[in-house]
Amino acid sequence: MSATEKAAPAGxxxxxxxxxxxxxxxxxxxxxxxxxxxxxxxxxxxxxxxxVARYAEVHxxxxxxxxxxxxxxxxxSDFAKEKPWRPQSIILEADPPAHTRxxxxxxxxxxxxxxxxxxGHFTALAEAKVDELLSRGSFDAITELAEAxxxxxxxxALGLKQEGREHLLPYAxxxxxxxxxxxxxxxxxxxxxxxxxxxxxxxxxxxxxxxGGFGACIHARADAGDITHEEAPLLVRxxxxxxxxxxVYGIGxxxxxxxxxxxxxxxxxxxxxxxxxxFEEAIRFESPVQTFFRTTTREVxxxxxxxxxxxxxxMFLGAANRDPRRWENPDRYDITxxxxxxVGFGSGIHMCVGQLVARLEGEVMLAAIARKVGSIEITGPVxxxxxxxxxxxxxxxxxxxxx
Amino acid sequence: xxxxxFIHPDSRRQQIEAGDGESxxxxxxxxxxxxxxxxxxxxxxxxxxxxxxxxxxxxxxxPMGDDEDALLDGAAAERRANSRLSxxxxxxxxxxxxxxxxxxxxx
Numbered sequence: 001m002s003a004t005e006k007a008a009p010a011g012x013x014x015x016x017x018x019x020x021x022x023x024x025x026x027x028x029x030x031x032x033x034x035x036x037x038x039x040x041x042x043x044x045x046x047x048x049x050x051x052v053a054r055y056a057e058v059h060x061x062x063x064x065x066x067x068x069x070x071x072x073x074x075x076x077s078d079f080a081k082e083k084p085w086r087p088q089s090i091i092l093e094a095d096p097p098a099h100t101r102x103x104x105x106x107x108x109x110x111x112x113x114x115x116x117x118x119x120g121h122f123t124a125l126a127e128a129k130v131d132e133l134l135s136r137g138s139f140d141a142i143t144e145l146a147e148a149x150x151x152x153x154x155x156x157a158l159g160l161k162q163e164g165r166e167h168l169l170p171y172a173x174x175x176x177x178x179x180x181x182x183x184x185x186x187x188x189x190x191x192x193x194x195x196x197x198x199x200x201x202x203x204x205x206x207x208x209x210x211x212g213g214f215g216a217c218i219h220a221r222a223d224a225g226d227i228t229h230e231e232a233p234l235l236v237r238x239x240x241x242x243x244x245x246x247x248v249y250g251i252g253x254x255x256x257x258x259x260x261x262x263x264x265x266x267x268x269x270x271x272x273x274x275x276x277x278x279f280e281e282a283i284r285f286e287s288p289v290q291t292f293f294r295t296t297t298r299e300v301x302x303x304x305x306x307x308x309x310x311x312x313x314x315m316f317l318g319a320a321n322r323d324p325r326r327w328e329n330p331d332r333y334d335i336t337x338x339x340x341x342x343v344g345f346g347s348g349i350h351m352c353v354g355q356l357v358a359r360l361e362g363e364v365m366l367a368a369i370a371r372k373v374g375s376i377e378i379t380g381p382v383x384x385x386x387x388x389x390x391x392x393x394x395x396x397x398x399x400x401x402x403x
Numbered sequence: 404x405x406x407x408x409f410i411h412p413d414s415r416r417q418q419i420e421a422g423d424g425e426s427x428x429x430x431x432x433x434x435x436x437x438x439x440x441x442x443x444x445x446x447x448x449x450x451x452x453x454x455x456x457x458x459x460x461x462x463x464x465x466p467m468g469d470d471e472d473a474l475l476d477g478a479a480a481e482r483r484a485n486s487r488l489s490x491x492x493x494x495x496x497x498x499x500x501x502x503x504x505x506x507x508x509x510x
Binding site: 104 | 432433441446474
């Protein structure tokens with residue numbers, strides 16, 4: 001783990017916090033506050049990068065993709081200087097106009113229109129899961145609910161074979177650790193990556209994807225000429241990378257929030273139509289995806305500072321989502337809050353392309369809880385999981401009672 | 404700076420100032436116009452920024468793309484001849500005075 005030699009730019013507040021350390025993962029909120037209050041733009045001495053933690057600047061960076069580009073990687077590693085650890089993503093790690101074409105394909109495959117036929121099945125499985133958990137009473141909400149439910153719906157929706165699905169969560173964890181700096185989390189994840197990468201590369205091939213699933217739909221778009229047959233597997237890979245673990249963390253965040261704010265659970269029970277917004281608010285409140293980087297393509301003014309070309313900037317999405325300049329009572333989980341504009345799914349052209357799948361899973365699970373569960377009680381030690389990008393729990397022991 | 408007016412289902416009129424180059428959806432969310440949900444943030448994926456365009460303005464808007472057309476079929480509120488997604492209406496000086504009616508629901 002090598003810290004950088006790069007000196008802090010004049011006039012920019014320099015901080016020595018490491019946003020990729022265990023201490024930070026355990027309690028980011030106090031440090032987020034320090035980062036926000038230090039100034040609109042800060043310098044992170046440990047890794048030699050700029051940082052933005054206020055809503056206005058995070059939003060501005062996300063919405064100027066030509067100045068703050070993604071094609072040089074959305075992690076710390078600059079693809080202009082370092083070979084990517086895996087073949088570069090043709091959507092996440094791409095800029096317009098290349099990005100526009102690939103994004104259009106996934107936009108359609110994962111649009112509201114595509115979600116409609118899935119809703120009934122997703123709802124039935126959410127209700128069956130909650131019934132099963134109610135009959136058990138006490139269980140770990142992370143493995144038995146937050147992981148189990150997305151695993152029961154998403155791989156099938158994608159069209160994956162049954163065999164080998166145990167690689168899915170480790171692969172996603174690897175991808176999100178790899179956006180971080182060369183710390184132990186990243187190094188170990190990459191060292192152990194070979195079997196997971198081999199599995200994923202294989203599943204992206206057309207013959208391994210069931211007809212009617214998201215994967216087959218992507219390959220069909222290659223037949224239509226919208227993308228090439230070489231590009232289709234790489235777009236399927238994006239769904240395997242970012243389509244599962246994120247919803248695991250999102251649903252985990254929602255259940256953890258409802259467990260800590262019983263009056264919000266009561267509100268949800270009295271009006272189950274709040275389920276979709278209760279999930280959305282959990283995404284703002286916990287920000288399962290905490291950070292992403294961009295790289296400057298030119299000299300640019302940001303927050304009163306001049307930032308040079310070729311600089312990495314770390315965006316603290318979680319800090320922006322609790323910036324008191326933008327949110328009233330930001331540290332309160334409030335399921336009736338107007339959540340529009342939160343950056344938990346990002347913002348602009350790279351805003352999470354799987355967001356409607358995530359919302360569907362989150363909504364139907366919270367609606368099932370609203371109708372069937374009377375109370376949620378945390379009954380054991382809550383353990384945090386450490387990842388360079390994702391924020392969530394390793395273990396959440398709870399007891400639930402029927403409504 | 405075009406000025407646009409949203410008419411809520413209860414007939415309340417809300418006039419807002421939009422920035423040049425902003426979409427009607429962006430101007431609405433920035434000004435906290437309830438009734439524009441805009442879940443997908445302008446990526447033309449969700450149809451939760453559905454509006455009914457005032458008849459006088461309809462022909463002055465840019466034509467609808469295939470994505471928008473398909474999404475409007477699945478909009479929560481009834482699709483009408485003057486239905487558009489506000490994220491696809493880019494505002495400029497020519498659209499100063501635009502009037503958009505809000506549907507009763509977006510989900």
